[in-house]
Amino acid sequence: MTVQAVMAETSAIEWITDPALVRQRSRDFFWYSPVLKRQLNGVTAEAVACPKDEAEVIAVMAACVKHQVPLTPRGAGTGNYGQAMPLKGGVVLDLMGLNRVVWVKPGVVRAQAGIKLIELDAITRKEVRGELRFHPSTKRTASLGGFIAGGSSGIGSCTYGKLREAGNILGLRVITMEATPRVLELRGAEIDKANHAYGTNGIITELEMPLAPAWDWIDVLAEFPDTIAAARFSEALVASDGIAKKMAGVVAPGVAQSYFKPFMQLVAPGKAAALVMVAEPFLDLLAPLLERFGGRQVYSVPTEQAETPLYEFTWNHTTLQALKVDRSLTYLQTLFPAPHHFELVAKMDALFGDEVMQHLEFVRLGGVVSCFGLQLVRYTTEERLREIIRIHEDAGAPIFNPHAFTLEEGGMKRIDSEQLDFKRVADPHGLLNPGKMIAWDDPDWTPERKRGFYLYGQADAPAVEEVLE
Amino acid sequence: MTVQAVMAETSAIEWITDPALVRQRSRDFFWYSPVLKRQLNGVTAEAVACPKDEAEVIAVMAACVKHQVPLTPRGAGTGNYGQAMPLKGGVVLDLMGLNRVVWVKPGVVRAQAGIKLIELDAITRKEVRGELRFHPSTKRTASLGGFIAGGSSGIGSCTYGKLREAGNILGLRVITMEATPRVLELRGAEIDKANHAYGTNGIITELEMPLAPAWDWIDVLAEFPDTIAAARFSEALVASDGIAKKMAGVVAPGVAQSYFKPFMQLVAPGKAAALVMVAEPFLDLLAPLLERFGGRQVYSVPTEQAETPLYEFTWNHTTLQALKVDRSLTYLQTLFPAPHHFELVAKMDALFGDEVMQHLEFVRLGGVVSCFGLQLVRYTTEERLREIIRIHEDAGAPIFNPHAFTLEEGGMKRIDSEQLDFKRVADPHGLLNPGKMIAWDDPDWTPERKRGFYLYGQADAPAVEEVLE
Ligand SMILES: Cc1cc2nc3c(=O)[nH]c(=O)nc-3n(C[C@H](O)[C@H](O)[C@H](O)COP(=O)(O)OP(=O)(O)OC[C@H]3O[C@@H](n4cnc5c(N)ncnc54)[C@H](O)[C@@H]3O)c2cc1C
Ligand SMILES: Cc1cc2nc3c(=O)[nH]c(=O)nc-3n(C[C@H](O)[C@H](O)[C@H](O)COP(=O)(O)OP(=O)(O)OC[C@H]3O[C@@H](n4cnc5c(N)ncnc54)[C@H](O)[C@@H]3O)c2cc1C
Numbered sequence: 022m023t024v025q026a027v028m029a030e031t032s033a034i035e036w037i038t039d040p041a042l043v044r045q046r047s048r049d050f051f052w053y054s055p056v057l058k059r060q061l062n063g064v065t066a067e068a069v070a071c072p073k074d075e076a077e078v079i080a081v082m083a084a085c086v087k088h089q090v091p092l093t094p095r096g097a098g099t100g101n102y103g104q105a106m107p108l109k110g111g112v113v114l115d116l117m118g119l120n121r122v123v124w125v126k127p128g129v130v131r132a133q134a135g136i137k138l139i140e141l142d143a144i145t146r147k148e149v150r151g152e153l154r155f156h157p158s159t160k161r162t163a164s165l166g167g168f169i170a171g172g173s174s175g176i177g178s179c180t181y182g183k184l185r186e187a188g189n190i191l192g193l194r195v196i197t198m199e200a201t202p203r204v205l206e207l208r209g210a211e212i213d214k215a216n217h218a219y220g221t222n223g224i225i226t227e228l229e230m231p232l233a234p235a236w237d238w239i240d241v242l243a244e245f246p247d248t249i250a251a252a253r254f255s256e257a258l259v260a261s262d263g264i265a266k267k268m269a270g271v272v273a274p275g276v277a278q279s280y281f282k283p284f285m286q287l288v289a290p291g292k293a294a295a296l297v298m299v300a301e302p303f304l305d306l307l308a309p310l311l312e313r314f315g316g317r318q319v320y321s322v323p324t325e326q327a328e329t330p331l332y333e334f335t336w337n338h339t340t341l342q343a344l345k346v347d348r349s350l351t352y353l354q355t356l357f358p359a360p361h362h363f364e365l366v367a368k369m370d371a372l373f374g375d376e377v378m379q380h381l382e383f384v385r386l387g388g389v390v391s392c393f394g395l396q397l398v399r400y401t402t403e404e405r406l407r408e409i410i411r412i413h414e415d416a417g418a419p420i421f422n423p424h425a426f427t428l429e430e431g432g433m434k435r436i437d438s439e440q441l442d443f444k445r446v447a448d449p450h451g452l453l454n455p456g457k458m459i460a461w462d463d464p465d466w467t468p469e470r471k472r473g474f475y476l477y478g479q480a481d482a483p484a485v486e487e488v489l490e
Numbered sequence: 491m492t493v494q495a496v497m498a499e500t501s502a503i504e505w506i507t508d509p510a511l512v513r514q515r516s517r518d519f520f521w522y523s524p525v526l527k528r529q530l531n532g533v534t535a536e537a538v539a540c541p542k543d544e545a546e547v548i549a550v551m552a553a554c555v556k557h558q559v560p561l562t563p564r565g566a567g568t569g570n571y572g573q574a575m576p577l578k579g580g581v582v583l584d585l586m587g588l589n590r591v592v593w594v595k596p597g598v599v600r601a602q603a604g605i606k607l608i609e610l611d612a613i614t615r616k617e618v619r620g621e622l623r624f625h626p627s628t629k630r631t632a633s634l635g636g637f638i639a640g641g642s643s644g645i646g647s648c649t650y651g652k653l654r655e656a657g658n659i660l661g662l663r664v665i666t667m668e669a670t671p672r673v674l675e676l677r678g679a680e681i682d683k684a685n686h687a688y689g690t691n692g693i694i695t696e697l698e699m700p701l702a703p704a705w706d707w708i709d710v711l712a713e714f715p716d717t718i719a720a721a722r723f724s725e726a727l728v729a730s731d732g733i734a735k736k737m738a739g740v741v742a743p744g745v746a747q748s749y750f751k752p753f754m755q756l757v758a759p760g761k762a763a764a765l766v767m768v769a770e771p772f773l774d775l776l777a778p779l780l781e782r783f784g785g786r787q788v789y790s791v792p793t794e795q796a797e798t799p800l801y802e803f804t805w806n807h808t809t810l811q812a813l814k815v816d817r818s819l820t821y822l823q824t825l826f827p828a829p830h831h832f833e834l835v836a837k838m839d840a841l842f843g844d845e846v847m848q849h850l851e852f853v854r855l856g857g858v859v860s861c862f863g864l865q866l867v868r869y870t871t872e873e874r875l876r877e878i879i880r881i882h883e884d885a886g887a888p889i890f891n892p893h894a895f896t897l898e899e900g901g902m903k904r905i906d907s908e909q910l911d912f913k914r915v916a917d918p919h920g921l922l923n924p925g926k927m928i929a930w931d932d933p934d935w936t937p938e939r940k941r942g943f944y945l946y947g948q949a950d951a952p953a954v955e956e957v958l959e
Contacts (some may be wrong), residue, residue, distance in 0.1 A: 127619050128703055128734075129771050150596050154732075181731050187775045188732030209774045229770060231734070234597055234703055260857025262650050263623075263657030265597075265700070295717075302598050302700060305678045306656045388729025390857050 023088040024067040024112060030084040034077050035118075046095065046113055049104035053340060054353055055400050061103045066093065066113040073118040075133075075196070075204075075226045082202045082224065082381045085112055085452060092164040092198065093454045094220035096135060096167025099159040101337055102240040103426040104171040104219045108456035114224065116166055124229055125149055129191060131229045134166025141165055142235070151232030154181040154189060155267075158338040168227045169193070169216060176268045176332045177233065178297065178384040184389070190216060192229030198448040205447070214443035219428055221458045222444035236265055236300035240331035242284060242320035243311055244292035248273045248370065248379045250361055251293040252392065254314035258297060258307075259383040259390045265300035270335040272296070273370075273379035276397065280343040281334050287319045296331050298324060336395065339380045344399050351406070353377070353415055354421040355394035362392040365418050375399065377409060394418070429459045429466065436460040493536040493581060494501030497754070499553040502937035504587075506538040515582055520572035522809060523764025524820055525893040530572045533749050535562065535582040542587045544665070544673075544695045549948060551671045554581055554921060561667065562923045563689035565604060565636025568628040568914050570806055572895040573640040577925035583693065585635055592696055594618055598660060600698045603925065607645040612705070618919065623650040623658060624736075627699030627807040635694045638685060645737045645767065645801045646702065647853040648728045655856070659685060667917040674916070679915070681868055683912035688897055690927045705734055705769035709800035710781055711753060711789035713761035717839065717848050718743045718832055720762040721861065723783035727766060727776075728852040729858045734769035737955070739804040741765070742839075742848040745866065749812040750803050758787045765800050804863065808849045812866050815834045822846070823890040824863035824882055831861040834887050844868065846878060898928045898935065905929040 028036050032098070037043055047065040051057040059204040070081045085092045091111030098105050107113055119133035122141065127149045132141055138153065138160045142436070145151045155385025157163055163172070169190060173184040178311040181189060195215050207215055215223050245251035248271060255269035272281075277288040288294050295316065299307060311318060325329050334342055357365045366379060378397040383390060398409060410420045425431050428440070441460040444451075451461055459466045496507050506512055514536040520526040554561045560580030567574050576582055588602035591610065596618045601610055607622065607629045614620045624646025626632055632641070638659060638809045643652040650658060662676045664684050674692070676684055683718075684692050699745060714720035717740060724738035746757040757763050764785065768776060773790070793799050803811055809821040826834045835848060849868040852859060867878060879889045892901050897909070908927040913920075920930055928935045 128705060128769070187730055187778070188734070188772050191771055210778045231732075236597060261656055262854045262857055263655040263700075265657070300597070302660055303657050309656070309679045385731045388731055388859050397743040 023090050026088045027081070027084040027090050027112060027278055028068060030087070031070070031077070031080045034081060035071040035073070035285050037071065037095065040065075041465075043067065043069050043113070046098065046115060046489060047107055049098040049100040049103060049105050051101065051106060052179040053337070053344070053351060056403055056406065056426040057103050059428060061150075061426065064103070064106045065110065065207045066107040066298055067110055069113040069115050071115045071118055071250055072164035075119065078114065078116070078119070078224055078226055079196055079202045081112065081114060082196060082198055083200065086198060088201075089450060089452065091452050091455050094166075094224050096164030096171070097137070097159070097162045098250065099157075099163045099167065101423055104457065105167070106426070107454070108426075111452075113402070116224075117164060119226060125151075126336060126454070127151065128232050129229060130232055131192070131227060132165055133227055135164050138163055138165060138168065139242070145232055146235040149232065150235045151175070154231060154233040158332050158336040160233065160332070165228055165230070169228055170218060170225060171221045173217060174384060178382075179266055179269050180385065181233070182385040182387070184216060188231060189260070190228065190232055191217060192227075193225050194227035195225055195447065197223055197446070198450065198453050212479055213425050218440050219454055219457045221428070221448065221461070222440060222452045223447040223448055223453070225339075228278055234265070237403050238267055238303050238324040239301055240298060240320070240322050240327050241297045241304070241307060241315040242277075242287065242331065243295045243297070243318045244288045244293060245314060245316045246292065248293045248381075249367060250314050250365065251295040251316065252363065252381055252383075254316050255295050255297065255381070255383045256311060256392065257310055257314070259385070261306075264303045266303070267298040267300075268296065268332060268335060269383040270296040271381040271383075272378070275375075276339070276378055276380065277345070280346050282342070282476045283329060283335070284320065293484050307386050334415045336382060339395060340397060349400055351398050351400045352423060353394060353398055353410065353413070354395045354423050355396065356417075356419050356421070357381075357392040357394055358417065359389065359391060361417070365416060366392070366394070368416060369413065369418070372412065373409065427459050428467070436464070436466060492559050493686060495557045496550070496553040496559050496581060497537060499556070500539070500546070500549045501548060504540040504542070506540065509534075511628050512536065512582070514540050515567065515584060516576055518567040518569040518572060518574045520570065520575060520895070522570050522806070522813070522820060523893040525872055525875065526572050526895055529889040530895065533572070533577060534579065535576040536579055536581040538584050540584045540587055544588065547549045547583065547585070547695055548665055548671045550581065550583060550671065551665060551667055555667060555669050555671075555919060558919060563635075563639070563693050564607070565633030565640070566628070566631045568626075568636065569640045570892055571900055572924065574636070575895070577895075579920075581797060585693075586633060588695060597701050597806040598698060599701055599751065600661070600696060601634055602696055603694045606630075607634060607637065614701055618701065619704045621704040622646070623700060623702040627801050629801070631959075634697055634699070636667040638697060639687060639689045639694060642686060643853060644805055647851075648735060648738050649854065650702070651854040651856070653685060654682065657700060659697065660700055660891050662694050663696035664692035664694055664916065666692055666915070667919065667922050669727065670904060672840065683908055686897075687909050688923055688926045690923045690930070691898070691909060692916040692922070703734070706769045707736055707787070707793040707794050708770055708773050709791050709793050710766045710773070710776060710787060711746075711756065711800060712764045712766070712785040712787045714764060714783060714785045715756045715761065716945075717762045718836060719783050720764040720785065720833065720907045721832060721850055721852075723779060723785050724764050724766065724850070724852045725859055725861065726779055726783070728854070730775075730779075733775050736767040737765065737774070737801060737804060737939050739765040739808070740848070740850040740852075741808065745808070745812070745847055745849065749808075749815050751811070751814075753789065753803070765804050772830070796947055801819050805851060808864060809866060818869055820867050820869045821868065821892060822863060822865045822867055822879065822882070823892050825890070826850075826861040826863055827886065827888075828847065828860060830886070834885060835861070835863070837885060838882065838887070841881065842878065852885070855880055878906060880932045896926055896928050899937070904937070905933070905935060
């Protein structure tokens with residue numbers, strides 16, 4: 022009954038103990054993946070702590086260390102790989118109560134981790150006509166801390182790259198998981214220690230973020246003869262440094278028509294579609310680009326006025342929209358490296374036909390316009406899914422496996438020794454989100470090695486509602 | 491006495507007729523080039539018109555058409571290729587009297603052509619915390635209209651590319667050279683008709699420009715073991731989409747030490763130097779980059795507080811600083827195309843040694859980080875200069891010849907049929923800045939063909955003071 026002991030010591034703090042509610046807050050969008058769905062469905066914490074400020078966060082952490090209880094931080098729980106799921110039970114630390122802006126000045130904001138991205142953007146837009154450089158397509162629900170700890174890039178990455186690129190995060194205030202928790206401020210290159218670490222090596226309470234100009238954005242949907250034409254258009258747009266833009270996604274013929282409810286009728290049968298966001302003063306400059314690649318604009322509306330913003334049909338929202346129509350679908354995350362990216366895309370199209378439907382996002386990576394795939398996959402078996410992944414990788418298109426819940430198997434494919442070293446300092450007992458950093462349990466791990474893992478909860482637990490809105 | 495007739499018809503307008511003053515306002519920085527110096531020294535107008543508003547501009551233009559008098563527009567006269575010099579005499583139209591901001595809103599400003607860049611930036615910074623995306627190193631003197639009509643890129647092009655890239659100019663108000671001048675608004679792709687046309691096909695009276703965030707910029711000077719190390723640093727910085735930056739220039743060992751008065755002592759003997767501008771919140775992120783390339787910061791000061799801003803040691807100012815010390819120097823303008831740019835630079839260094847001293851600026855071109863050279867050349871003869879140019883071009887490094895005063899021979903190396911077509915509409919009599927657009931006089935011109943030209947004025951006229959401040 023160690024969780025009970027933690028709760029007793031921090032009784033001034035709001036706790037959730039109702040098992041159904043606790044189970045709900047122990048989940049995220051892991052069920053996007055049929056593999057994770059099988060593995061993680063039974064996972065649940067024993068209780069959820071809901072601190073209102075940093076002092077309460079520290080109190081819960083100290084109590085958990087004292088009683089050696091696992092602690093898993095959570096923002097809005099919109100991760101796709103079970104990042105926020107407490108594999109070993111214990112306590113979930115819900116950070117949504119820390120939702121204030123600390124300060125804002127032109128170009129930079131400092132805010133608490135639990136603030137919703139949409140609220141943060143509204144405040145910075147009003148105060149200094151700024152907004153986050155980029156946000157996940159879950160902007161309307163996700164938290165700032167969850168984005169940095171669990172996300173990677175998104176709407177705006179066509180201009181600013183990924184979170185991991187220097188300058189996209191200016192500071193992180195991190196609490197260590199020690200008997201007497203320390204407060205650290207990570208800046209500059211040190212930020213990588215806790216960036217995209219799934220909260221395994223410290224709880225982030227505040228973040229300092231650079232701001233981009235808050236333009237009046239326009240959602241534009243255009244149709245093209247085929248995927249490659251739409252892709253060339255999006256690529257050219259992203260290469261246009263003079264045009265202020267925030268998004269350049271592409272879906273293959275059939276995707277918008279079958280899965281994008283508001284746009285089904287707008288995109289002609291057999292056409293591919295490009296989904297872009299461009300700043301209002303530059304809207305007219307799309308016309309010559311569209312013409313060059315045989316495109317035709319079918320929809321254009323200010324993002325703020327859209328019933329559903331177009332960004333909720335891009336990035337991982339594309340998969341969500343498709344899942345609403347067909348529950349048998351899942352997805353991949355793929356880099357199609359230049360200069361042979363279009364050949365690779367065409368090759369995979371020829372190989373897989375309708376089984377793997379192209380969905381591409383054009384971004385900057387290390388200063389280079391790059392083609393990232395979040396393809397929709399008609400799922401049959403885990404074996405076939407592994408085969409599809411292998412075929413992509415053999416062809417030269419690395420997969421960032423969204424069907425794995427550890428840091429190493431997903432993004433990095435290797436042990437991040439900087440994050441491991443920092444975990445030794447910031448979480449010496451290994452209590453933070455245990456099971457997510459393979460390196461902690463097995464410092465000699467390589468991608469070739471199989472793992473066994475232990476999950477808290479019942480594997481045959483009934484399914485919890487999978488939120489599709 | 492046709493100029494007299496023009497003046498008589500527009501006597502309400504301020505005219506300059508004093509021959510010494512007229513000659514001064516008929517010149518620019520053409521003398522950077524020993525070739526142009528020989529060719530253009532005698533060039534002068536007969537009178538200079540100084541209109542205060544667009545109506546006066548139109549009045550002068552109409553009168554010149556009526557009397558078939560050549561008219562050459564002029565901003566601050568800081569062009570390097572005699573762009574604003576009246577090859578066929580007639581009238582110089584000084585636009586510095588049109589110096590108002592028409593309106594400004596977040597992200598966009600509309601201003602008259604004669605406004606000084608430094609004044610424009612001060613106003614937009616104050617009003618909407620914006621500034622021009624990029625400016626020539628002559629920001630403190632040059633005009634907005636002169637930059638667009640005669641310039642190409644500059645400080646900020648490491649983020650936004652060249653003026654010619656879509657979105658970097660939003661609108662141009664252009665007056666046609668007709669009996670009854672028309673007022674045209676060029677937008678979108680049409681802007682290319684009058685952008686960088688040396689005023690040969692219309693007088694620009696207003697410009698609509700996108701704005702970038704007005705950061706607090708920091709000038710940073712760093713030393714490196716050699717040119718390539720400094721260049722790799724600058725290239726990596728420009729590839730860092732997360733770091734807000736405005737400049738990334740490089741000079742070979744010896745250049746800063748010999749020619750940069752305020753910095754001579756700061757850069758150790760034998761070291762190359764990088765000159766960068768970075769936004770204040772990102773300053774700390776230079777340290778890891780410097781370390782990676784063996785660099786050491788030797789100077790760092792807010793641009794606003796610098797005695798002389800560091801940008802006045804980059805772009806064409808590097809040449810100016812060198813000319814102050816050694817009048818025998820001149821320069822090149824070179825593209826070192828990726829991916830073999832560093833090999834090319836090293837190859838040229840090996841070939842020319844001290845005769846051609848590297849000066850590189852890293853910019854974006856079409857979305858790609860690119861290496862542009864404005865090398866210093868120890869001038870001996872025109873023949874040798876031609877040979878140096880030829881050797882570069884044969885090696886695969888195209889030269890944008892700064893020793894030619896026509897549009898075609900400088901930047902484009904080919905006839906721009908869009909600009910020629912527009913000249914047929916906007917200057918049917920061929921009176922605007924005559925002699926600068928070869929295509930007008932010889933539509934079949936190719937770079938192989940020699941040209942003869944006629945220059946108004948005395949070839950053996952005494953030199954006018956060459957302003958070195
Ligand atoms: C439909 C859909 C679309 C999506 N689109 C994108 C996208 O475009 N780009 C993208 O990158 N991601 C995307 N995601 C993934 C996810 O939504 C985002 O990464 C989101 O920002 C996560 O925020 P959250 O508040 O929901 O975090 P959570 O899911 O609650 O947490 C994410 C991770 O961060 C940890 N964490 C949370 N808060 C803290 C803290 N304060 N300190 C330390 N660790 C913490 C958690 O333990 C977990 O490991 C998408 C997901 C869905 C379901
Ligand atoms: C030291 C030095 C550094 C420089 N650095 C740069 C640099 O970094 N980047 C760069 O691009 N250039 C550079 N230049 C070139 C030049 O300074 C710039 O292009 C500058 O912007 C020109 O502005 P101006 O007002 O002096 O124009 P001017 O020299 O007066 O005119 C330039 C051209 O534009 C035409 N023109 C002027 N006004 C109008 C108008 N209203 N309508 C139509 N045509 C018009 C003129 O006829 C002429 O052909 C540099 C020059 C020097 C001497």
